Amino acid sequence: MIQSAEDQSYLVELVDGVLRLSFNRPQSGNAIPKTTVPQLIELFHAAQADPSVRCILVRGEGKVFSAGGDIAGFAQSIEQDVETRQADFARRLPLARKLVEAIAAFDGPIVTSVRGAAAGAGLFYPLVADYAIGDETAAFVFAHQRVALSPDGGVTAVLPQVVGTRMARMLLMTAAKVEAQEALRLGILHRIVATDALEDEAMKVARRLARAPQLAIKTAKKLVNDAPQQTLGEILDAETAGIVVCVGDPDFEEGVRAFLEKRPTSFPSTQ
Secondary structure, eight states, X not given: OOSOOTTSSEEEEEETTEEEEEEOOGGGTTOBOTTTHXXXXXXXXXXXHOTTOOEEEEEESTTOSBOOBOGGGHHHHTTSOHHHHHHHHHHHHHHHHHHHHHHHHOOSOEEEEEOXXXXXXXXXXXXXXXXXXXXXXXXXXXXXXXXXXXXXTTHHHHHHHXXXXXXXXXXXXXXXXXXXXXXXXXXXXXXXXXXXXXXXXXXXXXXXXXXXXXXXXXXXXXXXXXXXXXXXXXXXXXXXXXXXXXXXXXXXXHHHHHHHTTOOOOOGGGO
């Protein structure tokens, strides 16, 4: 269901086709407790199934985007014997996997508004986003190694796509902290804006994407995501199939007419 978490650990609002998801535990660095994960999975599944959700904007309340998993909860783990501890993590991690898969399965645009740190599993959101905007306080902390853990939360799937394999290895193996300007250079951020303009600019981008012709924008995203696993011939076949489907869509007719009539578009899929 598209609604805020029962414990208010995240808040949602649907405006102009944009589902704004706000992590809402600023006192805990917007860390995501394990009890919240099933609700987030349901939220992303519901967003995928709801045609009124044409873009998702992810942000954090307060000064931090998200610290990822709730590391304070690890204190219990180190009190367990090793066998019990490993069994506990083996039981919990498949749920985190389902969340990553639910986010990645959303076929519309995802925008992230990053203020402060994104760390651990919180890194997945800006890394998987189609548009990541932040202010000068934005920082990306590859902190798993600091508590002697290897990466999780889908980070090793998306980070190499963003920065390249060699750079991804360096960032993860050195437990790097990437500040805003370096993140912009590496492509982790697409744009940096003033802090007082961040929320408005992020929503402006999200609304722009929510007004885009839906079949065309979703097909473009799928083509790009699928391309690394395909041959050139397969890519060209997929592009042809995409165009053939798009020209049969009412949005194509509106786009051509608006161009010829020199007026703004009003795509049927966004009404």
